[in-house]
Amino acid sequence: MIKKILKSKKSTEKKELPSRITNDTVAQHREKVLAGGRKHKYPLQYTKHKLVWNTIFISVAGLILVSTLVWLQLYVWKDTSDLAYRITRVLPLPIAKIDGQSVPYSNYLLYHRSSIAALKVQGQDEIAADKAAFLRQQAMDRALEVAYANKIANERDIKVNDNQVDDFLKKQRESTSLTESSWESAVRDHLGWSLSEQRQAVRSALTVSAVAFSVDEPASNSAKQVRDYINKKKSLAEIAKSMKDKVQLVPDITVPKKNTDSIAAIAAKLKPGQISPSTKTLAGDGYYFISLKSTNDNTLTYSYLKVPLTVFKQQLIQVKESDKVAYYVDVKQ
Template sequence: MKKPRIKRRKKEAPEAPARITNETVAEHREKILAGGRRFKYPHQYARHRLVINAILISLATLVILVVVAWWQLYPMQNTSTFFYRLTRILPVPVASVDGTSVRYSDYLVSLSGSKHYLEQTEGLNLDSADGKRQIEYIKRQALDSAIADTYAAKIAREKNITVSDSEVEAAIDASRDTVSGRISREVYDDSAYSTFGYEADEYRDILQRALLRQKVAYAVDGTARDAKTTAEGYIRQAKKPTLSALATQLKKAGFVVQAGSSGSVPLTNHDGGLTQAARQLTKGKVSGFLSSTTGDGYYLVQLTSKTETQLSYDFLKIPLTEFDRGLQQLASKRAIREYISVSKTTSEIIYNK
């Protein structure tokens, strides 16, 4: 029996590498690069996914932060310094008046000043029952004030009414006269900080808004101007005008006026400029009309007595009513929207009690 022959396969000789010449160098380079791409593309794909994931995580974090900030500002009404600083950077609204947003920071700066005054100056425990009642009151007061300031700024833009830096400085300068004498600007700024917790720039902003609101209140009140013109006519006709007789005549003409007496006050009393005007008079003399720096109306003052340190005067006031009436009308038309829950029962400006 013949044994089967086992054919052995001859090993193929390895292919000799092609010789690289000037003609084949481009082809050889392409082969090498093609082999490297197998390692490049997987890493490129992973980096692309990493970028997408980073963007998604960032967006998710931003959404969470926005939700947390919304929850703290609106349902929780967080009034901390952090959120006050945040709202100064981000103009988020606390309300709107006649289509104009009321900045949350304007509400918080007013509220924080009132809280600081109650705690540091009055020594009130804000966690007590009385303290909580006071908090509700100053919340309403701060929100009303912020809404009124925004409404005034809207009218000011329409009527081209402005307050210059020099007017703000003049108002500060007038406030530096005290019973003890004239104080320095540094002492004045320190007083604002210790009393209300306001930095100098914050207090300037608050004062600027207050002055603008006063200017607007005078500009929009035609009724008060008519009463003032009528009173000036009566004064020219009277030989010895008295404020009580003038008040009677104005009331008969259908105007709203108020008359009263200051009582004895220091010569440096801060009452909207009335004491300063009375200081310039002789006894029994009636001043010309004054636009009170408190922004509540036109005044006439008549000096009744004066010593080296004190004086007293009678006054007649023509109150400004149109600005507040405009706010009340907007509220009745539901043109004022509030985005936080604050009791309306303590409102003195916007909502009728």
């Protein structure tokens, strides 16, 4: 009896699901399928979770590595290569700060590239260490000047529009008689710039000039005084004698008629003895009054009286000397 009971119990434990699915056995088959699925569900979730964390970790590590390399390249090694320039064109990284205004690293490299390109055109492929340091400092000074001018321009709502840039570039190109492709090649070879980079540099130069004239009220008053003297038929020499150190007289300059200098171009349009209205130069260094003395088939002789601008440069010097400039790179070394 006992053997029969044990045998019956074992046969019950080893009982398998019916091979055929019927209405009576469908619940048992469904449970078997679900049980098999549960065995694979949780390991898959764990793998997916781990994959997400691995991806995040690799991305963060890669970002840190790239950031470190960029920092080393620009702020430790002080790289001025094409690669460094392209990086700074994409990433708005600063090289300094002047009176609270950030100085873009790309602007510094833009002006530095221009100086290097000009030397290469002259055949100077190898640059001495002291001259290289001078060129870097020169580029830094220019970048600081532009940044400080932009700060004042924003405060005074001074804007340079596209038409002003286009007009300047048009006059520049027409003075050379180059084709568009030749002009682009000349800009690239002599300045190391693309045409878009040249536009950027011209816009910055026009902004600096506009700011320099805007902030210099003493020079503006002196220019009005010169105009009053001219209306009284005074010569440039007489005006210079009366106004003394407020003006600078440069007499009797003789140049070829083909000279493309802006002052010479104005003089060429005058009659002998005639004095031009005040002219503002791109250099932003003053008001010019030009008088034609004589002309012939090949040359012209003229004089000019300059009312120099001083306020913007003085302000820039004061800002530099008052510890309002923070340098992130020592370009002297």
